[in-house]
Structure formats: structure tokens, C-alpha cells
Amino acid sequence: MRLNDNTGLYHALRSGWPIVPVFIFDQTILDALEDKRDRRLEFIHQTLLEMQTEFRKLGTSLIVRYGKPLDVYQKLLKEFDIQAVFTNYDYEVYAKERDKAVAELLYENGAEFYMYKDQTIFDRDEVLTANRSPYTVFTPYSRTWQQKLTDFYLRSYPTEKYVRNFLKIDAQPIPTLEELGFKPFNEPFPGKIVPAKLLANYKETRNFPAIPGTSELSIHLRFGTISIRELARQAREHNVTFLNELIWRDFYFQVLDHFPHVEKFSFRREYDNIEWRNDEGEFQRWCEGRTGYPIVDAGMRQLNETGWMHNRVRMITASFLCKHLLIDWRWGEAYFARKLRDYDLSANNGGWQWAAGSGTDAAPYFRVFNPTLQAQKFDPKGAYIRRWVPEFNSLDYPVPMVDHTLARNRAIEVYKKGLSGDR
CATH class of the missing domain: 1.10.579.10 (DNA Cyclobutane Dipyrimidine Photolyase, subunit A, domain 3)
Incomplete structure (x- = not known):
């Protein structure tokens, strides 16, 4: 959920087609939320409003829809002459099944479906044992992960070079939380900036809950409002222990992917x-x-x-x-x-x-x-x-x-x- 250094968005903008940014509030997920005050949903909603401000400066608009993904795409296919959909990998079982169904629908209608790695440094089959099987123990996984890491994997995708390729669209409405059936907490969320001092002292401070010794960036990583590549560059420069936390994140993604x-x-x-x-x-x-x-x-x-x-x-x-x-x-x-x-x-x-x-x-x-x-x-x-x-x-x-x-x-x-x- 960001415009900068976004793999799928980068490839979309370079595709040669005019690009329409779309976000779908997945009814399947929202209906399963028992509590109608949900901080994650509020964070997503707040982020959409911030992104819409950026899109308006570029002369385009987010298209925000609510519903079951297949139903939404059926309508989008009638609304736009869709040639291709670009997105980033999700490793959860439901998400993979959803994306497969959307891809099949698009193919049936003559459109392509492209997915890219964005929320991890390494995923799927990029870090494997010598006999090409997934790791199930972190330490050897981490060792191989670090051996494989080069500047190539930490380079940002320069989306800003291609923003002229967004389709010019008048401002489209974004439903309020209330319209989605939810109520806000109206509480501030942690910022995206990580002080260099925090990273430098991370190993010494991270285990003590009474002091602000952790980054609290997890919500930004979870919803992609910060680039994992950007954060890994900072971590490699300032603190190996913090980088290790990012490796754990990749490790658990590949465990879920290989062992659903x-x-x-x-x-x-x-x-x-x-x-x-x-x-x-x-x-x-x-x-x-x-x-x-x-x-x-x-x-x-x-x-x-x-x-x-x-x-x-x-x-x-x-x-x-x-x-x-x-x-x-x-x-x-x-x-x-x-x-x-x-x-x-x-x-x-x-x-x-x-x-x-x-x-x-x-x-x-x-x-x-x-x-x-x-x-x-x-x-x-x-x-x-x-x-x-x-x-x-x-x-x-x-x-x-x-x-x-x-x-x-x-x-x-x-x-x-x-x-x-x-x-």
C-alpha cells in the first residue's frame, strides 16, 4: 500500500498500458471480523486516504470497491477494457486461492495476471538447502539468506520515473469506515521513520518492554506502507540484530508458503x-x-x-x-x-x-x-x-x-x- 518502490506497480507502469490503481475491500475478510472496531481496517482506510491525495496530484484516482473479489472483477471487466492486472505475492492459503480464481477469471476474459515478490527480500524457492528443499530450521536458513544477499536484492524500483502512465481519472469516492460497517478508534499509529540511534542500540534495548527499544514498524511492514528493501538497507548499515528480525519474517513467510x-x-x-x-x-x-x-x-x-x-x-x-x-x-x-x-x-x-x-x-x-x-x-x-x-x-x-x-x-x-x- 504505497506508490514508491512497489514491485507490481513498477512493472505495471512500465507495461505500456495506461494504469488504473484499484483497491478492493474484501467482503470475505471483513465479514469474518467479529469486532466492528478494527485497528487494521482503520489503518488501511487511513492509508487509502493518504494515497488518494498522492494520486490526485498525479491526475488520477484510486478506484475503491467493496465486495467479493470475483464479483468486483466481473464488474471491473465491464467498466474497463482490462488488458492485465499487476499485483504482489501473498503467501496465505486464502489469498493464494483468491488470486488463482481472479487469474482464471481474467484469462477467460482475455486479460493477463502478473504477480511479483514485494513484501520479502527472498521468498518461495530462493533460499533452499543443498538438496533443494525448504529450510525448517532458522539458523542455517539465515546463514544462506545472508550469503545470498547482495545489493541487487536491495535495489528500489523507481516507480516515480513512470507516474505519467497513470490513466487520467476524476476523483472517485472512498467509502467511510461507517459505510463499511465499522467504527474508528481515532488513535494515532506509529510513524515510519526509524531513528538511527534506535537501530544502533537495538540489540541492547529490544527485550525491555518498559523502554521504546523496538521500531514498532510491524504494522507498516504488514500492510506494505514501507519498503522491505529500504528497511533492510538501513538494517544492514546500522544493526545486524535488526536485520535478523527481517530474516525471521522471510523465514516464516516461506514456511507458510511451503507448509500451508x-x-x-x-x-x-x-x-x-x-x-x-x-x-x-x-x-x-x-x-x-x-x-x-x-x-x-x-x-x-x-x-x-x-x-x-x-x-x-x-x-x-x-x-x-x-x-x-x-x-x-x-x-x-x-x-x-x-x-x-x-x-x-x-x-x-x-x-x-x-x-x-x-x-x-x-x-x-x-x-x-x-x-x-x-x-x-x-x-x-x-x-x-x-x-x-x-x-x-x-x-x-x-x-x-x-x-x-x-x-x-x-x-x-x-x-x-x-x-x-x-x-
């Missing part, structure tokens, strides 16, 4: 044999941040109030749900999917399966985070906890809902039993 079963099942299928307790009352307490473990509760309350949670705390809260409460990681993943403003299926799924022990490169099942020790290590002065759990250390704060040692031993026993096939 992870969307609904454990990457390691034997982990689907674990007998989860799935206590709904305990799950609700976790959702509301009332577990009696301050670092867990702080994270969940931050998520509920802001739509974002610090990455270190995401690991702690996820581990607590899976290991301490023995609640299926899919429950937690689905809750994060509803709440996170930067929700990305591949990264969210990868993180949850890592915490549960069922994914690629996952934490071993016998590794159970101690929330108290995690708080002491990463929030030593309790500033993050006090910010989100003001009643901590008062009579109003609940006692821990489960003893850590008991929960750890129970988790190891249940996991061992499930993985042995002895249920």
Missing part, C-alpha cells in the same frame, strides 16, 4: 496429539490479564488497550497459555489475530508454534518460561508492570492462578505423554 498445513495444524504433526486442558474460564482470565502473573497480565492488557504487545512479552504470554494452562496454541493465536494491529498470519503462527514447541525451530517442550524470572530480568524496576497493572502489590490483585513449579511439571508430563502417542 501450519495454518490449522502443528508444523510437527505429532504435537497435535497433545491433550490440552482448554479450560474456558482460565482462557478468559488470560485474555483479560487477570492471571496473577504481573508480566503476563501487563502484556495482555497492553494488547487489549492498544492492539500491540512488546515482542518479548508476546513470547512470555504465549508460553504461559500453552505450558502453564495447557490451552491449545490455536486459541491464543486466534485471540492475537483478533487484537493485533500488526497481525500477520505467518509471523503470528510461527511465534505461537514456537512457544508451544510444535513449530519450526521451536522451543523444546520441556522449556517452560518462568514468568516471575522473566519479569525480573526484562522489567527489573517493574516500570512496565506498573504501567499496565497499577493494582499490582495491592489486595485487589489476584493471586497466581497456577503454581509455576506445578504447572511446569504438569506440562512436561502431558507433552511427553502426547508425543509418545500414549493418550
